[in-house]
Amino acid sequence: MSHLVRVRFAPSPTGPLHLGGLRTALYNYLFAKKHRGTFILRIEDTDKKRFVSNSESYILETLKWCRIEPDEGVGYGGPYSPYYQSKRGNIYHYYINKLLKKGKAYYAFDTDYDLNIKRKEYKKRGLTFSYNYRNRIELNNSLTMTKEELHNKLQSCSSYVIRFRVEPGEILKMHDIIRGNIIVYTNELDDKILLKSNGMATYHLANTIDDHIMKITHVLRGEEWLPSMSLHILLYKAFGWSIPNFAHLPLILRKDGKGKISKRNVDSLDFPIFPIQWKVPDTGIIIPGYRELGYFTESFVNMLALLGWNPGVKKEIFSLQELIHLFSLERIKKSGVFFDIKKANWFNKKYLNKKQEEIFSFLCKELKKRSILHKYKEDYLWKVIHIIIDRIHFVHEVWNHSFYFFIPPNSFEKNFLKKIIHKNIIDRLENEKIVISNVNVFTSVNLKFLFQNNKKRKIIMQLFRLALVGVLKGVDIFIIFEMLGKKESIQRIEKLIKEIKKKI
Incomplete structure (x- = not known):
């Protein structure tokens, strides 16, 4: 594969990254490094209503802790700056005007009130309303107006959105590296909004334009974006651009079978879903992440890499360099994968033997706290560590499993x-x-x-x-x-x- 591989991780700053989002970043990183390509970080911040102030610093710190830092993008610079969608509005307006001129997009002046009436009418008839090729000709948009009427409407400062014009009767043949060939009939698609009434580009428009301008060759993203793939490909075609390769990653599911892991259900889970601790802006509540709970970066990344990808060999313990060498999109599973905290702990235990100096240092600190470090020779401390190491999964557990080698009981069970x-x-x-x-x-x-x-x-x-x-x-x-x-x-x-x- 060409060394010109360019991939991007494009999170929205709407809260902390969870395991699913970070795994997307990791797979992008591994794929880029495997092919000596470029890994880009872009912040997709067009949804101002859901913006959370400390999200961006959280994303950067998380990538740094996991040692999967970008080559280009937010916090790193690069030739396609700015890497914030909110700062690229003039670019999106330039390209949407091209679509309007080509007749591939149109102005829609329908109010929420108008559209709700339509939805209720359809519901009464047992149908679902969709703003598509069948209905758009009856609605309040530029397709039903003369040039003069449209001009007057725009001059009167009426509120509008710009929608993509889907042409009916087309069989759209698409290919996903993980899921294979996919066929979509354009008759089944609706005319999605590309520019919101506040003048901000939607994710669909901004994402497609940015990927083209930034020369993205492979789009690796979560399965939840699979239904949007047809619109994005139609946009590429409408602009006359070459289409990147797509790969939609499987969901990470809860072990209890209650759907995918999500920031919304963090309180109901019995395992952490954030890589590093998150401080909730409104309340100041701190939710610990894997870093604070004592997981090693190497074990956490190793675990995350195998959560949906099969390296094709029997061993499970890999360094980051080994993961890069073995990684391939073709070996990613199609179906959702279950997250098991016991397996995460198993990975950490496997790395513990390589971290005995850290265990020794932690034990010394515990003894120093109690003013008894001077009583013990280094050789004795190492003997204790070797005796109890098979019983612990984390460095911080060493004292709970070894205290009796240093202090007599203060009480009895x-x-x-x-x-x-x-x-x-x-x-x-x-x-x-x-x-x-x-x-x-x-x-x-x-x-x-x-x-x-x-x-x-x-x-x-x-x-x-x-x-x-x-x-x-x-x-x-x-x-x-x-x-x-x-x-x-x-x-x-x-x-x-x-x-x-x-x-x-």
Whole structure:
């Protein structure tokens, strides 16, 4: 494929990017880099009613965190500036005048009131009203006026929109790289608005013009834009421009089967959908993203890439460079893909082993906070990390899984403690304390051998765990014994004995 591949990611600044939007950006980036092309960021901000002020900075920060920064566009500059649709109005007006002159577009003066009456009339007859070739000749537009009438109408400053004139009777044959050949009959299409009554171009017009001017070769976007593909191709044809390649990406679906993930249903989801945290402008509420929850950039991007694309190999862990090398549009699925947070956690765990220096640093900070870092040699800290690393998915989980290697319990699990408030438990702990005291070589192997045939092994192990950890969790109890050493282990058992005596 030519090195002249040019793709664009064109979000609207109407809130934070969610997983679906970011995956679109990622696929555009991977495709561009695979073919040594250009990845462009364009802000499609023609819908001023839905504009959210901090959206643009959020988009830029997200792309930066994911390490999929654009080569050109908003925040990066380039030969086709400005990259904001709201600043390109003169360009759109120039091109829409061309369509008007060619008879490919027309003025429509129908008010909302007029159109609502038509809709109600059609509804009564069991039909759906559509502003199309069948109805436009009966409506208030320039197709039903003489040149003089149109001139007078425009001079009177009457409100209008400009609509695209769809020619009936055409079989529109289209091709989507992911979905294959698609046929649409123009008789089924309505005359979409290209220029709104406020003079702003609609997405359809602005997007088509910008893609042509910016020499976009491949349009990779979400499946929700598939119904608009026919209009966009008709616009290209009306202008006499070459048509780019289209690829419509599958939806990311909720695991519970309740449709696609969306910013609108963020509150009802049990997993995050934003890559980085989002501060809601009106309320100041902060919604954490994957970055703040402890996911590594590499694992997050790896997970996102495989959410709808199959690399064609058995392995699942890929660096960004490997993803670029393997990526192809032909291996993207047609059907929607389910998002599974457990799989996202699995990816993060896979990258954790490569991040042991970060785990070490985090653990040191936790110990420093408690003013006990000086008590432990570096070698001991690394041993702890190697013991517990298989139990964690995130760096920040290291303390919750290792605290008992550094500090004795301040309290004991209440429910289990209630069950063991008996004198015979104290006697048993005193006896086991003597047994442990007599072990000369205090290793996990020797301790395990010592207790392997004990008939009361289960309750003894639970008592030991409560004494050493404070709760009935943690790694192999004999490894904990060895790491703590004989003196510290006995002190913790004595502390539990005192606690039971207090409760009796």
